[in-house]
Amino acid sequence: xxxxxxxxxxxxxxxxxxxxxxxxxxxxxxxxxxxxxxxxxxxxxxxxxxxxxxxxxxxxxxxxxxxxxxxxxxxxxxxxxxxxxxxxxxxxxxxxxxxxxxxxxxxxxxxxxxxxxxxxxxxxxxxxxxxxxxxx
Amino acid sequence: xxxxxxxxxxxxxxxxxxxxxxxxxxxxxxxxxxxxxxxxxxxxxxxxxxxxxxxxxxxxxxxxxxxxxxxxxxxxxxxxxxxxxxxxxxxxxxxxxxxxxxxxxxxxxxxxxxxxxxxxxxxxxxxxxxxxxxxx
DNA sequence: TTAAAATCTACTAAAACTATAGGGTAAAAG
DNA sequence: CTTTTACCCTATAGTTTTAGTAGATTTTAA
Numbered sequence: 001x002x003x004x005x006x007x008x009x010x011x012x013x014x015x016x017x018x019x020x021x022x023x024x025x026x027x028x029x030x031x032x033x034x035x036x037x038x039x040x041x042x043x044x045x046x047x048x049x050x051x052x053x054x055x056x057x058x059x060x061x062x063x064x065x066x067x068x069x070x071x072x073x074x075x076x077x078x079x080x081x082x083x084x085x086x087x088x089x090x091x092x093x094x095x096x097x098x099x100x101x102x103x104x105x106x107x108x109x110x111x112x113x114x115x116x117x118x119x120x121x122x123x124x125x126x127x128x129x130x131x132x133x134x135x136x
Numbered sequence: 137x138x139x140x141x142x143x144x145x146x147x148x149x150x151x152x153x154x155x156x157x158x159x160x161x162x163x164x165x166x167x168x169x170x171x172x173x174x175x176x177x178x179x180x181x182x183x184x185x186x187x188x189x190x191x192x193x194x195x196x197x198x199x200x201x202x203x204x205x206x207x208x209x210x211x212x213x214x215x216x217x218x219x220x221x222x223x224x225x226x227x228x229x230x231x232x233x234x235x236x237x238x239x240x241x242x243x244x245x246x247x248x249x250x251x252x253x254x255x256x257x258x259x260x261x262x263x264x265x266x267x268x269x270x271x272x
Numbered sequence: 273t274t275a276a277a278a279t280c281t282a283c284t285a286a287a288a289c290t291a292t293a294g295g296g297t298a299a300a301a302g
Numbered sequence: 303c304t305t306t307t308a309c310c311c312t313a314t315a316g317t318t319t320t321a322g323t324a325g326a327t328t329t330t331a332a
Binding site: 139140141173175176179193194195196197198 | 289290291292293294298299300301302
Binding site: 195 | 307
């Protein structure tokens with residue numbers, strides 16, 4: 001299941017991308033427009049800022065804004081920050097690899113074999129989509 | 137993340153498929169061979185039986201066995217039973233569809249648009265794999 | 273220089289889900 | 303009738319998710 005964190009994060013990014021100018025947009029405005037709990041969204045936007053997707057400005061007239069052009073923002077990186085590994089199991093993860101402690105030989109493992117394909121197909125989708133592609 | 141339930145279920149199915157004859161295999165044997173908690177595996181095999189993948193036999197010489205040929209068992213149906221919906225979000229699910237209550241228009245939703253592609257790509261993988269394809 | 277408007281930070285907590293263990297019941301075989 | 307096995311129900315520790323609360327900090331504008 002996709003977490004609400006990721007869902008809301010994607011919606012917020014898309015909303016910011018759809019605002020043509022790059023003026024800061026307040027959390028409250030995003031939350032209202034996308035039907036998101038404002039406090040929850042606050043923490044999500046914070047992690048997006050810390051990971052280099054957003055800039056912020058405090059005080060009156062402040063808010064969040066995109067730091068790159070929408071077509072430069074790949075879904076692979078967005079998903080990794082919001083949802084974590086793209087692989088469904090660590091033993092097939094590119095960026096978060098971990099060996100299964102119960103599995104003696106990955107090459108012979110059925111789960112490994114299947115999940116490798118799933119990872120590759122998901123990766124292809126995320127690599128073919130930038131934030132610009134999601135704007136309605 | 138793939139649940140251990142699914143992981144163990146897949147391993148158990150593969151193990152049963154690799155046993156050439158269709159003699160019942162005891163839970164304990166599967167659990168030992170695949171390094172799985174026996175009690176947990178017990179409940180997993182039960183749901184696999186209830187969903188038409190396995191047959192069982194009680195008493196001495198009993199155990200679980202495949203009810204169909206490995207090449208007839210599609211990963212789509214296995215995954216749906218073990219892991220649940222293949223879609224990451226209900227609004228793009230074929231078999232478990234549900235509307236998002238926070239989303240006014242699916243057609244304009246960025247999350248919907250992205251997750252539809254992810255679902256399709258995952259589906260293609262699962263449809264192209266039967267249990268027979270996972271046997272080492 | 274004060275007040276208002278925002279983000280930032282840390283802490284807490286309810287709810288849901290996951291993985292597992294325990295103990296007893298039912299059926300099949302010998 | 304005893305052993306062996308699957309079957310079934312319950313509880314529970316642990317983790318993750320999804321927030322909510324309270325306040326600190328920074329910026330702008332009056």
